[in-house]
Amino acid sequence: MKLNLTHTKLVDIVSGKAEALSEQQIDIIYYDTRLINTSRNGVFFALSGRRNGHDFVQKAYDKGIRSFVLSKKVELPEDAVIITVEDTLRALQAVAKYHRNQFFYPVLAITGSLGKTTIKEWLYFLLSEEFNIIRSPKSFNSQIGVAISLLNMTEDHDFAIIEADISHPNEMEFIEDMVSPTLGIFTGVGHFYLDNFESQKIHASEHLKLFKHSNITFSLNDQKSALRRNKINADLIDVSNWKNVDFSQLSYSNNRIIALHVAEFLGIDKETLNKKAALLPVLSNRMEVFEGQDNNLIINDSYNIDVDALEQALSYQFSSEERKDKIVVLDLSFVDENRKKAILDVVDSYQPTQLFIIENNQVPQELLEVKNSSILFKGSYRSRLKEMVQLFKNRKHETWVEFDLKAIEHNISVFQNKLPEGTKTMVMVKASSYGTGDVNIPHFLQQLGINYLGVAYTDEGTTLRENGINLPILIMNTEIEAFEDLIRFNLEPSVFSMSQLDSLCNRLKQDNITGFPIHITVETGMNRLGFYPENISELIEKLKSTPEVRVKSVYSHLADADNPDNGYSLQQIESFKAMKLQFEKELNDDAILYHILNSEGTSKFGKIAAFDMVRLGIGVFGYTSTAKEDELLPSIRWKTTISQIKTIEAGETVGYSRTFKADQPMDIATLRIGYADGFRRSLSNGVGAVSINGVSCPVVGNVCMDMTMVDVSEVNCQAGDEVEIIGESIDIQLFSTRLNTIPYEVMTSISKRVSRIYLK
Ligand SMILES: *Cc1c(COP(=O)(O)O)cnc(C)c1O
Numbered sequence: 111m112k113l114n115l116t117h118t119k120l121v122d123i124v125s126g127k128a129e130a131l132s133e134q135q136i137d138i139i140y141y142d143t144r145l146i147n148t149s150r151n152g153v154f155f156a157l158s159g160r161r162n163g164h165d166f167v168q169k170a171y172d173k174g175i176r177s178f179v180l181s182k183k184v185e186l187p188e189d190a191v192i193i194t195v196e197d198t199l200r201a202l203q204a205v206a207k208y209h210r211n212q213f214f215y216p217v218l219a220i221t222g223s224l225g226k227t228t229i230k231e232w233l234y235f236l237l238s239e240e241f242n243i244i245r246s247p248k249s250f251n252s253q254i255g256v257a258i259s260l261l262n263m264t265e266d267h268d269f270a271i272i273e274a275d276i277s278h279p280n281e282m283e284f285i286e287d288m289v290s291p292t293l294g295i296f297t298g299v300g301h302f303y304l305d306n307f308e309s310q311k312i313h314a315s316e317h318l319k320l321f322k323h324s325n326i327t328f329s330l331n332d333q334k335s336a337l338r339r340n341k342i343n344a345d346l347i348d349v350s351n352w353k354n355v356d357f358s359q360l361s362y363s364n365n366r367i368i369a370l371h372v373a374e375f376l377g378i379d380k381e382t383l384n385k386k387a388a389l390l391p392v393l394s395n396r397m398e399v400f401e402g403q404d405n406n407l408i409i410n411d412s413y414n415i416d417v418d419a420l421e422q423a424l425s426y427q428f429s430s431e432e433r434k435d436k437i438v439v440l441d442l443s444f445v446d447e448n449r450k451k452a453i454l455d456v457v458d459s460y461q462p463t464q465l466f467i468i469e470n471n472q473v474p475q476e477l478l479e480v481k482n483s484s485i486l487f488k489g490s491y492r493s494r495l496k497e498m499v500q501l502f503k504n505r506k507h508e509t510w511v512e513f514d515l516k517a518i519e520h521n522i523s524v525f526q527n528k529l530p531e532g533t534k535t536m537v538m539v540k541a542s543s544y545g546t547g548d549v550n551i552p553h554f555l556q557q558l559g560i561n562y563l564g565v566a567y568t569d570e571g572t573t574l575r576e577n578g579i580n581l582p583i584l585i586m587n588t589e590i591e592a593f594e595d596l597i598r599f600n601l602e603p604s605v606f607s608m609s610q611l612d613s614l615c616n617r618l619k620q621d622n623i624t625g626f627p628i629h630i631t632v633e634t635g636m637n638r639l640g641f642y643p644e645n646i647s648e649l650i651e652k653l654k655s656t657p658e659v660r661v662k663s664v665y666s667h668l669a670d671a672d673n674p675d676n677g678y679s680l681q682q683i684e685s686f687k688a689m690k691l692q693f694e695k696e697l698n699d700d701a702i703l704y705h706i707l708n709s710e711g712t713s714k715f716g717k718i719a720a721f722d723m724v725r726l727g728i729g730v731f732g733y734t735s736t737a738k739e740d741e742l743l744p745s746i747r748w749k750t751t752i753s754q755i756k757t758i759e760a761g762e763t764v765g766y767s768r769t770f771k772a773d774q775p776m777d778i779a780t781l782r783i784g785y786a787d788g789f790r791r792s793l794s795n796g797v798g799a800v801s802i803n804g805v806s807c808p809v810v811g812n813v814c815m816d817m818t819m820v821d822v823s824e825v826n827c828q829a830g831d832e833v834e835i836i837g838e839s840i841d842i843q844l845f846s847t848r849l850n851t852i853p854y855e856v857m858t859s860i861s862k863r864v865s866r867i868y869l870k
Pocket residue numbers: 538586667707708709710725726727728729
């Protein structure tokens with residue numbers, strides 16, 4: 111970001127008030143203290159999102175910031191310049207609007223409920239030789255994200271692509287006013303965000319407000335009536351214009367056609383486009399963060415190297431305190447001289463411990479010797495850096511699972527959009543978050559602003575607390591021996607029997623504790639844990655006379671939510687309602703939360719039975735029986751690699767007990783995965799299969815503890831190639847069916863020795 115503002119100008123733009131002003135320069139805006147880098151003249155905007163920015167003003171000051179835009183009074187030392195405004199977000203947007211209006215090049219805005227980021231990245235791919243493009247980083251498409259994207263415009267660019275999204279009515283006006291797009295792309299609206307809007311029509315109209323003043327808006331033919339109704343100048347895309355490209359094997363063909371059409375409109379010749387149609391990169395424009403060899407933390411962002419993306423990656427790297435030494439590795443091979451300088455300036459401003467510039471695909475020896483550091487890899491889409499990064503992977507055991515945090519975020523919003531406004535979200539993170547790892551997913555959920563976490567046992571809660579999770583944590587199943595930990599770590603137990611309540615209260619009395627938070631489990635038909643309806647009166651009487659505890663919530667659990675026949679679930683909901691009524695009447699505490707829905711229940715009954723909160727689990731990862739209809743995205747990819755390939759003759763056998771005998775010559779690959787990884791032995795002899803370079807390869811012989819042999823006679827492959835266990839070709843449902851089980855068990859059976867990678 112390079113702004114050209116002074117304090118006086120800023121006050122004017124945001125219509126703010128300030129006591130003392132100067133002509134001091136401002137060249138960057140911060141709204142997150144973790145990103146502050148004091149070698150630049152910054153101003154801190156205290157936004158109120160999930161966290162109130164006003165709570166971080168002192169922290170920003172401590173990090174060297176002296177200029178602030180605030181909407182509340184905060185005490186600061188005298189050398190701080192405070193600009194007071196009514197609404198800090200609107201103030202930020204006013205600056206973004208002012209900044210955007212300094213430039214006269216085309217601004218193409220993309221909105222709609224699906225495909226925005228894909229289309230943006232593909233257009234970038236198609237246009238970046240012709241234009242110097244500024245585009246929204248990642249999916250920065252919110253009220254704040256759009257402002258930040260615009261603030262990154264500079265006079266060196268000559269084309270801007272801005273993504274915008276809304277989740278509620280009456281949000282788009284503000285975005286339109288800021289962006290003033292000259293061109294637009296409307297990707298259409300799906301039905302899954304509908305909940306905050308009255309109808310799909312209204313949803314589309316809200317999106318289309320972005321293009322009120324645009325010259326032309328591109329869209330597929332089937333959106334014709336929406337565009338016409340909203341009086342938008344439309345360029346409707348006829349899919350058949352691209353019939354000489356075979357899209358049948360390609361993903362997201364409609365998005366491809368939109369990108370190609372717009373690129374053609376902007377002057378790229380059709381012949382080139384026809385060639386590129388099938389080459390649009392599979393989008394991996396996302397940072398990959400993983401533990402590497404020698405205790406290094408690897409941040410792999412080797413997809414592009416424009417300055418904005420670089421700033422994003424650097425601020426990510428420098429905001430984490432995990433490793434003190436920060437190493438930056440750049441491959442500038444495909445970058446022109448001007449941009450090289452800009453890139454090096456940005457890197458310089460962060461003062462990394464060491465900077466390596468890769469030439470001719472040579473890895474410097476010194477880089478291979480780096481230890482205990484965080485290493486950021488950044489190169490263009492065409493550079494070979496991607497392969498180089500593999501050298502830094504932890505090679506102890508080359509089987510890993512990847513978790514797609516974007517998909518998880520998307521899935522959560524799908525569920526939240528089904529709920530009445532104000533409904534809270536608890537995510538169940540029992541069993542190491544369904545086997546995804548102890549702390550990464552809980553941390554991510556905490557960042558997303560989830561209200562509550564739930565676990566099965568006290569130990570699981572303790573682990574979360576010891577790793578910096580400060581959200582409230584519900585424990586489902588509390589043992590008397592664990593009361594010490596409950597108190598020490600501020601964990602909230604579920605109470606499901608009178609005797610358990612008694613022992614807890616006795617323990618609390620010893621320390622004179624009152625008002626300790628508890629949750630009441632009630633039985634509605636699962637027959638697992640909880641008070642029966644006939645005991646509720648007695649329980650309530652007891653609760654009235656025990657100041658040691660305070661009921662935070664009352665909950666029950668559905669037993670049959672995935673049954674297409676809703677009868678039993680509705681019966682449970684009715685029984686829960688009756689108990690709720692009783693609590694409300696007799697205990698009379700308005701603050702108590704009531705909840706009964708899990709993921710599947712939320713899909714089906716989110717509208718009618720969410721009460722105050724829902725408890726999501728498997729659905730967060732994208733695996734429910736209605737995942738497809740709900741447009742949930744799968745979030746798990748489980749991979750291994752080939753260690754060796756052998757050719758065997760007819761009559762030879764493979765593996766222990768010689769259960770497989772070849773009846774013709776064949777190629778056999780040995781994989782680095784076995785039943786100790788969770789690839790169960792029951793997958794032996796053709797029950798299981800893996801996917802290698804897109805081809806299904808059946809298991810041959812018995813699965814061993816650490817290795818498995820598969821038939822690769824039909825596929826072109828070599829040692830070192832990646833093998834998919836679960837992913838695009840083999841979804842978790844298919845894998846579970848082969849094992850005669852359900853995705854829950856598959857997820858929680860991937861063993862601890864398999865390394866976990868989280869994609870942001
Ligand atoms: C595991 C669990 C959930 C989450 O269930 P999903 O089917 O994974 O959504 C919710 N509530 C309770 C009590 C649970 O044990």
